[in-house]
Amino acid sequence: MRSLRERFVGGGLRYAVMTHDLVMVWLCWQLLFLGRYALLNEAPPQPWFSLDVLVVIALQALAFWKVGLYRGLWRFASVADLINIFKASFIGLLAILVVFSYRRLEGIPISVLVVYPFALSALLGTPRLLYRAWKDYQAVNSDARARRVLVLGAGHAAESLIKDLRRSGDYEPVGLLDDSTHLQGAKLHGTPILGRLDDVASVARETDAKLLVIAIPTLDAAGMQRVVGLCESTGLPFRTVPRLADILDGNSLPGQLKEVAIEDLLGRKPILPDWELIRGWLRGRTVLVTGGGGSIGSELCRQCARHGVAKIVVLEISELLMINIQAELRRNFPDLQVLGLLGDCGDPAVIRHALSRYRPDTVFHAAAYKQVPLLEDQLREAVRNNTLATECVATACVEAKVENFVFISTDKAVDPVNSLGATKRYAEMICQSLDKRSAATRFLTVRFGNVLGSVGSVVPLFREQIRKGGPVTVTHPDVSRYFMTIPEACLLILQAAASSSRGAIYMLDMGEPVLIRHLAEQMIRLAGKQPGVDVPIVYTGLRPGEKLHESLFYADEKCRPTAHPKVMEAGVREFCPELVLGNIAGLRRAIADYDIDAMREILLATIPEFRAVEEPCSANAGAKIVPFPSKEAGRIH
Incomplete structure (x- = not known):
């Protein structure tokens, strides 16, 4: 006041x-x-x-x-x-x-x-x-120590930026750079356009610039990589203006400068979902999210809240994560009903109680263990939480006649060589088997690659290693992975769930896989340091269960485009549903007896393509990256 x-x-x-x-x-x-x-x-x-x-x-x-x-x-x-x-x-x-x-x-x-x-x-x-x-x-002349700024770009964002810089009094724009030939020699609010983007190093020296600001929010990832490379060549610190989507989502403020994030350099344009389809499908629904406090589960809750659901039920085993996501949703969406249930989704009593009490229209099953090296020594927990908990939730949904069951899977489930991949692939087959038997419940699976910024992912690990001065540890010089952001992963889930297919597996066109060593080098440069000089990179060898390269689908899944140009659908592979569902009882007995050998035998018998890796350093050494199929294939809806 x-x-x-x-x-x-x-x-x-x-x-x-x-x-x-x-x-x-x-x-x-x-x-x-x-x-x-x-x-x-x-x-x-x-x-x-x-x-x-x-x-x-x-x-x-x-x-x-x-x-x-x-x-x-x-x-x-x-x-x-x-x-x-x-x-x-x-x-x-x-x-x-x-x-x-x-x-x-x-x-x-x-x-x-x-x-x-x-x-x-x-x-x-x-x-x-x-x-x-x-x-x-x-404002410009009140402080002789105002930081001299060279702006890259001369569009609307640069115009607003120059006004904000002058208004703050802490910065003095000394010039602009832009590749448009008709702008050369012109002025923007009295600030001259001194050359093209490729001239940044020489112009920065001539103007004695102390900071570079990238004011081209419409740049795609390839363009951003080029501009970032030019900025890095000057040795000067650089920042960027936020994208419109970041401002609208509340992640950035207008006029706020931010560091270039590794998400800006993914190598592809962000995915634009079919908002009309998603909002029309979500509006007024009650959704239940298992693992709703985790990286994917919590963002899925946010997206559902943002796009019109009436009620969200969060099923979470961690009380701290439950408290955090409930408080956030209630603060940001005061008109939304946010309900929580603390418990293990693999407990039949817990999931039956949740479904009978809250009667959700859709269940998003995001709860899972996902750390490859850790799960290699914890097969029992991988089977219990990734396979049997999925069967428990899916079966309860069939009994309660829930309209939609959406299972969150991983690219590790394709030709699995580790416990994570095998247990997730088994869960995929359970969903497809139940879909054939249930008329009331529609089963869908969403499969994607590594998620940038998720708990335990490589990006937070590299960031922490760089902060400590290194070394940054990479398993192998040639190891590569597909990457996507957490919001993209959740939008893919919603896009797939809003479709009309049954039993299918959906994947995002994630562009080309990224070499992990290139990711590490880029993150070191973004931190203002030189790889191998300021921060060393150490190759430690592939860990147990790791491949050199991942694939997004099996060759015989007949992957084809959907109505959305960046979302692909894989058909159901040939397998025996009776064998898949019949072996669940054996898995439960092996879990009760803590019989690791029996679990492994059941997985090998049920998933013929599963071959556990004995020598991690040779894992998938000759693997080929299966390219994404052409959009010329038959389009479906």
Whole structure:
């Protein structure tokens, strides 16, 4: 709440501005009369003060108030303010014509009325623009130590950026760079365009720039990689302006500079989902998310809340994660019903209770263990949590006649060589088997690669290693992975869930796989350091269960495009559903007896392509990366 003094000062300034404007109305009216009769060498009949003049001032004041002229500040006067001034002047003219029409405008020359709105707009707008220019000049020159900034880009984002930099007083824009030939030599708000983006190193030296700012938010990942490389060649720190999507999602503020994130360099354009389809499908639904406090589960809750669900039920085994996601959802979506159930989704009593009490329309099964090296020594927990818990939730959904069951899988399930991949592949087959037996519940599987920023992923690990000065550990020089962001992963889930298919497996077109060593090198550079010089990279050898390369689908899954150009659908492979579902009882007995050998035998018998790796360093050494299929294949809906 503002203090009494602040209110008094603010009110006084507003009254001073109003007084200034009314004086300008009086001055404009008198000058127009003087000019009109001076041209005729006659004395003006209009006295300096009269009833007519007072009526004109009153009518114009009413027009100012109606247009809302005093909601803005002179300090930030802009074209929009000038438009409002002209609008108010024109409305004032119309009011004068109406009021004085009773005497047919006697004593008021037509020439005065014609020029009046333009002259008044000039008298009101000029002081505002001069005041803003003066304040901007003060901001630039108030601190001789203002940081000199070279801006890359000369579009709308750069225009707004220059205004913000000058307004802050802490930065001084010394020039711009842009590849558009018609802009060379021009100026943007007085700041010259000094060359092309490739000239950044020489221009930065000539202008003594201390900071580079990338003001091209529309750049795709390939373009951002090029610009980042140019910035790195200068040795100067660099920042970027946020993308519009980041601002709308509340992740960044307008005008806020941010460091270039590794997500900006994925190597492909962000996926744009079919919002109309997703919102139409989600609106008014009740959804249950298992593992709703984890990396994927929590973002899935946010996306569902953002796009119109009526109720979200979070099933989570961690009380801390449960508290965090419930508090966040209730804070950001106060009208949304957020319910929580603490428990293990692999416990039949827990999942039956959740389904009978909350009656969800859709269940998103995101709960899982996912750390490859750890699970190689923890096969029992991998089977219990990834396979049997999935069967438990899926079977309960069939019994409760839940409309949709969406299973979150992984690219490790393709030709699995580790416990994570095998247990997830078994869970995929369980879902496809139940889909054939259930008419009421529709089963879908969403399969994607590594998720940037998720708990336990390589990016947070590299970031922490770089912060400590290294070394950054990479398993193998040639190891590669597909990457996507957490929001993209969740939007893929929603896009697939909103489709009309049954039993299918959906995948995101994630572009080309990324070499992990290149990822490590890029992250080191983004931290302002040199790989191998400031931060060493150490190759440790592939860990148990790791491949050199991952694939997104089996060769015989007949992967084909969907209605969305970046989402692909894989058909159901040939397997025996009776064998898949029949071996679950054996897995449960092996779990109860902690019989690792029996579990492994069941997995090998059920998933013929599963071959556990004995020598991790040779894993998948000759593997080929299966390319994403052409969009020329038959399009389905």
